[in-house]
Amino acid sequence: MQPLSHLESFVQSAEFGSFSAAARRMGLTPAAVSKNVARLEANLSVRLFQRSTRRLVLTEGGQRLLQQISTPLATLADAVEHAAEADRAPAGTLKVSMGQAFGRAYLVPLLGEFLQRYPAIQPDWRFENRQVDLIGEGFDAGIGGGLNLNPGMVARTLGTIHIVAVASRAQLQGRKAPRHPSDLAQWDGIARRSIQTGRIHVVTLRNKAGDAAAAELRPRIVFDDPEAMCQAALMGLGVALLPMPFAQPWLASGDLVRLLPGWWSDAGPTSLYYPDKKLLPARTRVFVDFIIEQFSQRGFAQRVRGD
Structure with missing residues (x-):
């Protein structure tokens, strides 16, 4: 199973179209987000983004993965946050x-x-x-x-x-x-x-x-x-x-x-x-x-x- 940090870095980068924007959202450095995505690509043996100096563009494999994991990942994140909030204001x-x-x-x-x-x-x-x-x-x-x-x-x-x-x-x-x-x-x-x-x-x-x-x-x-x-x-x-x-x-x-x-x-x-x-x-x-x-x-x- 892929680490959640790698999957979240991929989803955020896909939604914002850049590692920098994803990094700001996640509280990480752009280098850390880029490294997480690169490791995910290496583990899956699939190229997920076509990279340019201006914007990230999803490959066909990246589009397929995003469609399959974005909703379950959001649901999981919500459940974790909800559990953490259960006993506090x-x-x-x-x-x-x-x-x-x-x-x-x-x-x-x-x-x-x-x-x-x-x-x-x-x-x-x-x-x-x-x-x-x-x-x-x-x-x-x-x-x-x-x-x-x-x-x-x-x-x-x-x-x-x-x-x-x-x-x-x-x-x-x-x-x-x-x-x-x-x-x-x-x-x-x-x-x-x-x-x-x-x-x-x-x-x-x-x-x-x-x-x-x-x-x-x-x-x-x-x-x-x-x-x-x-x-x-x-x-x-x-x-x-x-x-x-x-x-x-x-x-x-x-x-x-x-x-x-x-x-x-x-x-x-x-x-x-x-x-x-x-x-x-x-x-x-x-x-x-x-x-x-x-x-x-x-x-x-x-x-x-x-x-």
Whole structure:
């Protein structure tokens, strides 16, 4: 039987495409990982990688071996970790990906209570507005909207996000409030440019009666970040169509006023993502339970709806 260190070095190198990346993940040196793979190849009498200065490429034999051992090896690693954790408090590094503004507004405020409950866990949170490969990049969990649910992942919905029209009180002073989305064409707007397509996003608003209409503002400012749009709206620079997680605190304080009550756009769910494993590490399991509990207690799902 081949040593587990050799098999793990092979799997990690195959997943990351380099010995250096695998070494960082495993806490070894690139030379040690390369030596482990070379010994595995020698023991099996099979060449597993075509090596180049830029990237490792699996051979046919390497692809076959990876397909056969990656899942059983992950299951074995989970079982060993689970057994080791059975008699001690959840501990270790908790690597989580989340959106920048959303994470600051909704996750960081929960951190004190989480650390009080689980002092042996060290959060390693990445604030980034991009799609991440949770499994491939070694994350324990991710929080966000519009992420691809790849095989081997679970999604727990925290709330369905609605988009609403808002403006500052100064922006509304002396003007008749719009009554229909088409009326917004007469207002200066803070438009949003899609990071994915580069185009200005046109929002279609709906109401409970089933009516739908495009909310086409006169673009006065164009941003690609909803937090910046919210800040500009607070400054009275125009009407903004904002996701409720960004607008709701300011609507509650009265600094922003909602236009067109009863009209909204569905932006899809914000979810908590994590690997689909029978034996989740204790740090991930308690984090998932904590986030579901806290978001439920704070009424997040109700607060981010616009209907």
